[in-house]
Amino acid sequence: MITAxxxxxxxxxxxxxxxxxxxxxxxxxxxxxTMYLTFSLIMFxxxxxxxxxxxxELFQPGLQLMxxxxxxQLIGVHALVMIFAALMPAATGFANWMLPLMIxxxxxALPRLNNWGFWLLPPAAILLTLPFxxxxxxxxxxxxxxxWTFYAPLSVQGGMGVxxxxxAVHILGISSIMGSINIIVTIFNMRAPGMTMMKLPLFAWxxxxxxxxxxxxxxxxxxxxxxxxxxxxxxxxxxxxxGGGDPILFQHLFWFFGHPEVxxxxxxxxxxxxxxxxxxxxxxxxxxxxxxxxxxxIGLLSVVVWAHHFFTAGMPVPALIYFMFSTMAISLxxxxxxxxxIATMWKGAMTFETPMLFAVGFIVxxxxxxxxxxxxxxxxxxxxxxxSYFVVAHFHYALFAGGIMGVMTGVYYWLPKWTGHMxxxxxxxxxxxxxxxxxxxxxxxxFFLGLAGMPRRIPDYALQFAEFNAISTLGAxxxxxxxxxxxxxxxxxxxxxxxVESRVWEGAEGLExxxxxxxxxxxxxxxxxxx
Amino acid sequence: xxxxxxxxxxxxxxKANSVSRxxxxxxxxxxxxxxxxxxxxYKFNFPEPVTPIARETLHIHNEFMLIITILFVVVxxxxxxxxxxxxxxxxxxxxxxxxxxxxxxxxxxxxxFAILLFIDFVLMGIPAVQAIINMEDTQxxxxxxxxxxxxxxxxxxxxxxxxxxxxxTLATPRDQISNAEAKGxxxxxxxxxxxxxPVGKKxxxxxxxxxxxxxxxxxxxxxxxxxxxxxxxxxxxxIEKPGIYRGQCAELxxxxxxxxxxxxxxxxxxxxxAWVEAQKAEAKAAAGGADRTWSKDELVTEGKAVYEKVCAxxxxxxxxxLPPAFPALAGSKIVNGPLLDMNGKVIKDSHVDRVLHGKAxxxxxxxxxxxxxxxLAAVITYERNSFGNQMGDMIQPAQIKSLR
Numbered sequence: 001m002i003t004a005x006x007x008x009x010x011x012x013x014x015x016x017x018x019x020x021x022x023x024x025x026x027x028x029x030x031x032x033x034t035m036y037l038t039f040s041l042i043m044f045x046x047x048x049x050x051x052x053x054x055x056x057e058l059f060q061p062g063l064q065l066m067x068x069x070x071x072x073q074l075i076g077v078h079a080l081v082m083i084f085a086a087l088m089p090a091a092t093g094f095a096n097w098m099l100p101l102m103i104x105x106x107x108x109a110l111p112r113l114n115n116w117g118f119w120l121l122p123p124a125a126i127l128l129t130l131p132f133x134x135x136x137x138x139x140x141x142x143x144x145x146x147x148w149t150f151y152a153p154l155s156v157q158g159g160m161g162v163x164x165x166x167x168a169v170h171i172l173g174i175s176s177i178m179g180s181i182n183i184i185v186t187i188f189n190m191r192a193p194g195m196t197m198m199k200l201p202l203f204a205w206x207x208x209x210x211x212x213x214x215x216x217x218x219x220x221x222x223x224x225x226x227x228x229x230x231x232x233x234x235x236x237x238x239x240x241x242x243g244g245g246d247p248i249l250f251q252h253l254f255w256f257f258g259h260p261e262v263x264x265x266x267x268x269x270x271x272x273x274x275x276x277x278x279x280x281x282x283x284x285x286x287x288x289x290x291x292x293x294x295x296x297x298i299g300l301l302s303v304v305v306w307a308h309h310f311f312t313a314g315m316p317v318p319a320l321i322y323f324m325f326s327t328m329a330i331s332l333x334x335x336x337x338x339x340x341x342i343a344t345m346w347k348g349a350m351t352f353e354t355p356m357l358f359a360v361g362f363i364v365x366x367x368x369x370x371x372x373x374x375x376x377x378x379x380x381x382x383x384x385x386x387x388s389y390f391v392v393a394h395f396h397y398a399l400f401a402g403g404i405m406g407v408m409t410g411v412y413y414w415l416p417k418w419t420g421h422m423x424x425x426x427x428x429x430x431x432x433x434x435x436x437x438x439x440x441x442x443x444x445x446x447f448f449l450g451l452a453g454m455p456r457r458i459p460d461y462a463l464q465f466a467e468f469n470a471i472s473t474l475g476a477x478x479x480x481x482x483x484x485x486x487x488x489x490x491x492x493x494x495x496x497x498x499x500v501e502s503r504v505w506e507g508a509e510g511l512e513x514x515x516x517x518x519x520x521x522x523x524x525x526x527x528x529x530x531x
Numbered sequence: 532x533x534x535x536x537x538x539x540x541x542x543x544x545x546k547a548n549s550v551s552r553x554x555x556x557x558x559x560x561x562x563x564x565x566x567x568x569x570x571x572x573y574k575f576n577f578p579e580p581v582t583p584i585a586r587e588t589l590h591i592h593n594e595f596m597l598i599i600t601i602l603f604v605v606v607x608x609x610x611x612x613x614x615x616x617x618x619x620x621x622x623x624x625x626x627x628x629x630x631x632x633x634x635x636x637x638x639x640x641x642x643x644f645a646i647l648l649f650i651d652f653v654l655m656g657i658p659a660v661q662a663i664i665n666m667e668d669t670q671x672x673x674x675x676x677x678x679x680x681x682x683x684x685x686x687x688x689x690x691x692x693x694x695x696x697x698x699x700t701l702a703t704p705r706d707q708i709s710n711a712e713a714k715g716x717x718x719x720x721x722x723x724x725x726x727x728x729p730v731g732k733k734x735x736x737x738x739x740x741x742x743x744x745x746x747x748x749x750x751x752x753x754x755x756x757x758x759x760x761x762x763x764x765x766x767x768x769x770i771e772k773p774g775i776y777r778g779q780c781a782e783l784x785x786x787x788x789x790x791x792x793x794x795x796x797x798x799x800x801x802x803x804x805a806w807v808e809a810q811k812a813e814a815k816a817a818a819g820g821a822d823r824t825w826s827k828d829e830l831v832t833e834g835k836a837v838y839e840k841v842c843a844x845x846x847x848x849x850x851x852x853l854p855p856a857f858p859a860l861a862g863s864k865i866v867n868g869p870l871l872d873m874n875g876k877v878i879k880d881s882h883v884d885r886v887l888h889g890k891a892x893x894x895x896x897x898x899x900x901x902x903x904x905x906x907l908a909a910v911i912t913y914e915r916n917s918f919g920n921q922m923g924d925m926i927q928p929a930q931i932k933s934l935r
Contacts, residue, residue, distance in 0.1 A: 072783065153744070157893060242761060284629045285629065314765070317663060317667050320663050325651075328651040339640070346626075347625070349619040367607065378595065378659045379659060381588055383754055384592065451574070
């Protein structure tokens with residue numbers, strides 16, 4: 001394991017403005033990380049409120065609360081908010097906070113770019129949600145109503161909410177690309193002396209692959225939505241068959257970005273898992289190299305499987321077979337990761353603090369996402385699952401149980417390091433059990449709804465779907481309310497609580513645990529040397 | 532009984548019994564909250580398959596579910612065993628290993644991947660390839676063609692061999708949707724005019740759309756295929772059992788995406804042939820209608836029916852529309868503009884032009900493709916003389932015929 005010469009000297013002379021200006025002008029990786037994480041938490045609740053409104057409408061058959069137009073806006077903006085404004089910023093916040101600490105760097109390599117990267121997010125979030133407010137004043141007809149996928153020609157037909165969402169996606173994309181450049185440059189150039197690439201913490205490896213995926217795929221999304229914008233306003237016909245275009249071209253471009261996006265959301269979490277599991281098993285991570293190679297393999301595979309998102313659009317038989325088998329191939333490196341996670345726990349000396357609970361919950365529930373993903377790859381069976389609630393349940397196991405519970409693992413794991421205080425274990429554990437229970441209560445019924453034939457994105461449904469929808473809605477509300485515990489626990493921990501040591505957890509290994517909790521304003525002024 | 536399957540009564544009862552035992556344990560709360568629908572049965576799997584493809588799909592699904600359940604149980608049993616045995620509190624000292632050492636350990640580490648490879652590419656992979664080839668083989672021994680056209684928010688069905696063509700729209704009354712009256716048994720899954728198909732015949736289904744992407748899906752047929760504007764897609768069904776099969780549009784296609792069901796009546800061939808003859812006779816009568824002169828009252832009465840079926844979803848029953856996406860017809864400059872120019876030709880961007888040719892980039896489609904001469908003449912006349920519009924003029928089906 002890595003050992004380091006520590007240097008955690010106090011630095012009394014910290015020059016930065018106070019109040020709001022500190023946050024507007026900061027170039028400090030920890031301040032920026034904090035801002036990313038705070039923004040992410042706020043948007044997590046914004047996106048959550050939207051979907052609770054949707055679930056409330058779906059509680060019973062019939063239209064009770066809203067018109068279908070508004071329903072369509074909520075589902076699409078919920079997805080965009082959760083993906084671009086909650087999950088991605090959370091992962092970037094982790095990277096900002098932890099990468100310099102973990103690799104022995106004083107800060108991120110490009111601090112001003114870092115600041116700008118963050119401050120692009122709030123305007124983008126405003127752009128995304130503003131049409132809701134404008135519609136209240138009679139301007140326009142509300143937000144994007146096409147689902148988060150922007151499928152043409154529906155998006156060509158849509159109101160100005162689509163334009164707002166396109167511009168928001170552009171800005172979010174620029175922010176993510178800048179964040180990615182910063183992370184790649186930091187990892188390549190700012191590692192402590194002696195830290196070779198194969199001694200890099202796995203979290204950094206996970207993020208490195210993520211950053212490359214972002215740079216490879218976000219420009220494609222930007223191109224696709226720009227073509228959409230010109231189709232809408234400047235008379236081009238990229239996606240209009242009447243002008244020689246092709247609506248399916250949009251789906252190819254969108255999912256060329258959209259599928260890697262799934263791994264963009266998950267790779268940072270996969271990188272985090274071995275740290276948490278090894279800490280609470282008091283045993284080094286199993287299969288370091290195997291995990292690194294799996295990250296790389298998944299990254300490469302993720303850009304060649306996109307068309308499995310629209311098997312029902314119709315494509316030639318060889319294409320169907322290719323995309324089916326390439327998708328199934330992802331199960332192999334993913335299985336390597338599961339194997340390594342469980343092998344890390346095997347024969348350890350485990351304790352189950354909140355981060356470990358979330359990590360184990362993550363593994364089990366993400367396992368369901370992986371296994372259902374395997375059947376979804378089967379073209380024949382996919383004809384039944386596709387566009388149904390089965391898919392909705394599947395990707396929420398991937399992105400809530402995989403993505404968001406992974407982020408919660410990281411928050412509980414690192415919160416004491418960030419704040420210098422211990423959070424409430426009791427509340428944390430309560431939060432975990434409520435989350436796992438209500439998450440399954442919400443989404444297990446959705447698997448059955450999908451099998452029974454309920455299409456996704458419908459505001460009203462036939463009577464045979466009523467009970468499962470009612471259960472799902474109850475689950476969703478418990479899930480939503482339990483997240484208040486999470487926010488409350490974080491709030492209390494930031495405000496105070498029992499002081500923690502540098503090495504917060506008994507079994508924690510790595511440079512980040514050599515620095516004080518909270519770490520000094522400038523992390524590693526003298527770089528540690530890895531032997 | 533809110534199921535859309537046609538099971539035998541005995542099978543139904545057996546299922547209902549097993550379900551009623553399960554039901555109270557599963558969800559006492561929602562069942563209490565929803566007494567009206569608490570009698571509906573739970574479904575944990577695909578509805579009963581009625582085509583060869585659906586049977587094959589159900590088989591693949593069941594097999595795959597079994598495999599992943601086994602994988603899930605085995606993998607997490609190992610993990611849970613470890614979580615119980617290897618705890619600090621039970622005094623377990625942590626091991627130090629970081630990877631497989633020795634041939635035996637490598638062997639055990641690689642076994643799971645060999646199994647997974649076998650499952651992916653042999654056990655499931657080979658049947659999957661066969662299923663794909665079968666599913667995509669739309670042409671071999673096809674007995675007939677059904678052309679399906681998706682439109683916001685209805686389906687048009689066309690039988691090219693017999694020249695039958697009609698539109699099928701949601702039949703559930705708006706009052707049921709807004710909870711003003713009790714919901715019927717087939718709430719949201721009922722149409723005014725279902726597709727009729729013969730049992731035991733391979734039907735090649737061609738799909739396209741006039742506006743946005745829709746997806747035609749009947750779960751019991753095991754097929755789901757997108758209807759894409761400007762392109763033809765195809766699939767096939769061979770229904771093995773007479774019955775009424777219900778499905779829905781599966782691709783988000785705008786505000787009434789949830790309200791465009793698919794209903795298929797599968798009937799024995801003689802019954803199907805009789806239906807075809809009846810349809811032809813009806814079409815002939817309607818075509819005859821285009822050649823005679825209609826009175827204004829006749830047109831307005833017919834036009835009201837067409838309007839409510841085809842136009843009201845966007846422009847609303849009261850003609851006030853849902854601006855800005857769906858403009859009002861009441862008081863509209865276009866509707867209250869001139870009918871035709873002095874030579875009896877269509878004026879660009881006039882009322883007749885809009886109805887016949889649509890407006891590009893909006894939900895307003897070219898209805899000349901989907902409505903008959905009578906329907907077009909009737910609906911235009913109706914719109915010009917309703918919702919407070921008092922143009923007083925009318926257009927004859929014969930005029931529409933000459934304008935096409």
